[in-house]
Amino acid sequence: MILGLGGAVGSVAFMVGLGAWRTRDIVPTDPRLPLPVTAMDWSLTDHRGATVTPANWIGRPVMAFFGFTFCPDVCPTTLNDISDWLEALGTEVERLTVVLISVDPERDTPAVLADYLSNFDPRIVGLTGSLSEVQKAAAGFRAMFEKLPRDGDYTMNHTAGVFLYHADGRFASIIDFHEDRRFAIPKIRRILT
């Protein structure tokens, strides 16, 4: 699906390129692509307790990913990758909004997220909220998550990539799980300009 997305991004970019000199028509959104931030509709709470909606993201490039604090392997790995990328980019990322959206709002309250995120780069913001609002957010990103019962407890399957958006809300690209920093950092640089 991620490979398919890459192709779709390429073809949409191609269509935009072709159409640009002829018409100013809006290119229809590919149903497999994440929506632009401007077309999203959700309201979540950040780890400091403030309400955040898609409108709050406009004006700054965004890096967002889905995860949960009970996740022992994928999520700390992604958070570490992101912390390393931010460190490598230094002051270039000052304007970047970096967000972890919890797919486990049942356990991830704002206080739990705050506690968890204190271990990573302080620029990473945690978002949580009602299950229906998290579902609306996931739908906007064309992301997926599901709860799986396990040994009297549960775990979550979830989209593992990191989504990148331009400051005006256009979807830019996805950094795949554990993608080599040689590819990840140029992708991030592209939304910073």
Added chain:
Amino acid sequence: MKHLIPALLVLMAATPALACETYTVGDLTIEHAWSRATIGAGRPAVFYVEITNAGSVDDALVSIASPAAASPMLHETVVTDGIASMPHAMSIPVPAGQTLNLAPGGYHGMLMGLTTALNEGDSFPMTLTFQKAGDVTVNVEVLSLRAEGPDCVHAGQ
């Protein structure tokens, strides 16, 4: 001056962390056993290790057990179509002449039901059971939540 050299040697011997200890059972060498600090005891911890099979017979890691956690399990992080899932691994192959890495983003032990929160600098024992080589107990070093692995400098490297 005379005392300086022994003092340095003691210091150097003390520097390599627990995770850098090497254990052997049969043809298997087990090293780099580490975990990440947890926030409280309510969240699962993780277990990573490196197992080298110098023998000519394939083996497999079939279970892990530790007094630190009520239900340690072997898992594999699998990313399919961009979706991460964590299926239970019944048995992880350790083929002859190869090294199996339980490492971030792949195979790992998931330690549910922690007895206590794991803090950086702690260590706990972990018994690994192999299909052929049997049991071996190793010390697992708890590194920071930000750690990507132990920093080991091996003699001769």
